Amino acid sequence: MMAIIGAFTSLVGALFFLLSGIGLIRMPDAFNRMQAGTKATTLGSILFLIGIGLQEPDYLGRTIILVVFIVLTNPVSSNALARAAHGYRKHIGAKMVPDALAEANEKTADAAAKDGSGKEAAHVD
């Protein structure tokens, strides 16, 4: 019985992996691909690992540790990728309608230009 429940859970997890794969192909730019790709894998891998743990109860503790590590490290790497992609947003053709971060960057660049105007031209790229 547990084996059937575990196999079914794994199957649902694999479906989420399939959806994230389709998302990777269909989404237009790096940020949206990240939304579909790196995120659908969180629920997908959680369900898949729990499913394996239910099929083989000896492994349940180890799969729970894997789930915890994925939950702790996945957002950190996504955050690093998103920051890097935002730096290159003009080169990868990403369209974002309100871009609050770019506005904030321009604001600080302007403030730096005003502060430095008396001494020397501030470096703005």
Next chain:
Amino acid sequence: MRTLKAKMLASLALWVAWMLLTAPWSNQEAIAGAVVALLVAFLPLFPASPLGDLRLTPKAIAYGFAYVFVFIKALVLSNFDVAFRVLHPKLPIDPGIVRVTTKLKTPLGRLLLANSITLTPGTITVEMRGEDIYVHWIKVAATDPESATAAIVGNFEKYLEVICG
């Protein structure tokens, strides 16, 4: 006191990880693991200090368990939302970066909030500056910071405020 609490929590976490790894348990392994976990957590450079932000009152622990369920609910709902957007023939996305603000003060609280935002699909934390968090949102529903904060952060912040201020 705060460091002692952080070290004890870190050694507890190490011991739980050890116990989960050695799945068929025996007493010898449990005791040896506890001793080694304590020794490792009390090493001078072991980075345990952020754990000192956790509160250990009964209310905070109850909110911690409730937070796990709130988080799982948000994770499942938003996974289905993104799955729907991926499979929809017209690809109904409207991406943008919005600014949200947080009331949380401690580094651990902000880390947990940013990671929770990233783990729920549809939103990615791009940058944190002080109390401003810049979030990439796959379907921008509100551009002004107040309503965006209520939509993205409000659900998690209520619990995290009690757990680790």
